Amino acid sequence: MYTNFSSGDSNPRLDSILTTMKFIDTHCHLNIKPLLERTNEILDAAAEQGIHQMVVVGIDIPSSEIAIRLAEDHPQLFASAGIHPNDCSKAPDDWEKHIVEMLAHPRVVAVGETGLDYYWDDSPAELQKVFFRDHLDLALACGKPIIIHNRSADQDVLQQVMEHGNNKGVFHCWPAGWDMAKPLIEKGYHLSFTGTVTFKKNEIVQDVATRMPLDRLMLETDSPFLTPAPHRGIRPNEPRYIPHIGEKIALLRDISVDEVAKATTRTAEIFFNFDHTK
Numbered sequence: 001m002y003t004n005f006s007s008g009d010s011n012p013r014l015d016s017i018l019t020t021m022k023f024i025d026t027h028c029h030l031n032i033k034p035l036l037e038r039t040n041e042i043l044d045a046a047a048e049q050g051i052h053q054m055v056v057v058g059i060d061i062p063s064s065e066i067a068i069r070l071a072e073d074h075p076q077l078f079a080s081a082g083i084h085p086n087d088c089s090k091a092p093d094d095w096e097k098h099i100v101e102m103l104a105h106p107r108v109v110a111v112g113e114t115g116l117d118y119y120w121d122d123s124p125a126e127l128q129k130v131f132f133r134d135h136l137d138l139a140l141a142c143g144k145p146i147i148i149h150n151r152s153a154d155q156d157v158l159q160q161v162m163e164h165g166n167n168k169g170v171f172h173c174w175p176a177g178w179d180m181a182k183p184l185i186e187k188g189y190h191l192s193f194t195g196t197v198t199f200k201k202n203e204i205v206q207d208v209a210t211r212m213p214l215d216r217l218m219l220e221t222d223s224p225f226l227t228p229a230p231h232r233g234i235r236p237n238e239p240r241y242i243p244h245i246g247e248k249i250a251l252l253r254d255i256s257v258d259e260v261a262k263a264t265t266r267t268a269e270i271f272f273n274f275d276h277t278k
């Protein structure tokens with residue numbers, strides 16, 4: 001069960017500052033439970049906070065198909081298609097054929113999410129590496145950016161990415177320190193930050209958010225997971241909480257929230273190449 005709450009939860013001071021700003025949630029899972037049944041309500045709440053565009057990220061073939069359907073039905077949504085590292089062992093043998101077909105869809109703006117996850121034991125590491133390399137190949141071939149998930153796999157992710165010719169992508173829910181961020185940024189990659197950057201004691205990630213070039217930085221909720229402070233612990237997370245992540249980035253970098261909103265929105269528009277005519 002999760003707590004379903006209404007407007008009473010928000011911070012009035014922050015709300016009044018933020019309602020005129022525009023943010024993009026570059027990574028959310030409106031395609032899975034418990035968010036899937038509540039699309040319209042979630043989009044209305046997001047619009048009230050200035051979030052008018054979201055990327056719905058696939059984690060397997062069915063959820064990628066649902067992401068596309070949502071993007072067809074709602075002009076503010078775009079989709080990505082891919083197999084999450086934890087879902088590799090469940091994927092059908094012909095997964096790549098399905099993903100390639102989906103990548104040709106005009107509302108699909110990215111490949112993924114893919115990557116390596118050694119925290120959970122759902123798929124063998126060697127299988128994850130094969131899927132990850134295949135997704136990198138697909139991204140390079142189709143010209144759409146890749147969305148990379150890394151959990152407890154820093155060295156292997158870094159090695160695979162640095163050895164590969166693809167250089168257009170985003171490391172979602174950035175989890176590591178500057179030593180890992182620097183070579184990836186130099187190669188051309190973007191980093192995006194979730195509610196984890198708002199958590200106390202996450203200085204390693206906050207350091208990266210402070211030092212990296214602002215024009216490579218994007219915001220995401222990864223909802224329904226990782227609700228940012230001050231709502232940490234409340235489930236599910238939703239796109240409407242993006243401004244709290246923007247406010248934290250602004251505090252860290254000693255710039256205005258408005259500047260963070262403008263910069264990250266512009267970066268995401270260019271990165272995903274959103275086409276509202278299709």
Ligand SMILES: [Zn+2]
Nearest residue numbers: 027057113222
């Ligand atoms: Zn995700």
